[in-house]
Amino acid sequence: MIADLLGERMGRWTAAQAQAAALQLAAPDRIITLAEVGKTLGISPQAVNDRVRGAGCGTIASVLRRWEALKSRDNRDPAP
Numbered sequence: 001m002i003a004d005l006l007g008e009r010m011g012r013w014t015a016a017q018a019q020a021a022a023l024q025l026a027a028p029d030r031i032i033t034l035a036e037v038g039k040t041l042g043i044s045p046q047a048v049n050d051r052v053r054g055a056g057c058g059t060i061a062s063v064l065r066r067w068e069a070l071k072s073r074d075n076r077d078p079a080p
Contacts, residue, residue: 020051
């Protein structure tokens with residue numbers, strides 16, 4: 001269900017949003033700054049912010065973190 005919702009949301013991205021979101025979400029174990037993404041794309045941090053906000057990156061990153069936490073918890077629980 002989560003994958004379906006993410007796929008539906010990501011299917012609405014513009015090419016520019018997808019490009020910025022891919023860089024922003026690429027390393028879940030570290031925070032990638034807007035300036036870093038902007039330098040890579042050759043745009044301002046403000047333009048990156050517009051793109052990642054429009055893409056819903058904050059919400060997507062939060063959902064992915066929760067999903068990973070649930071998977072980790074499930075992997076630690078012994079099977080009945």
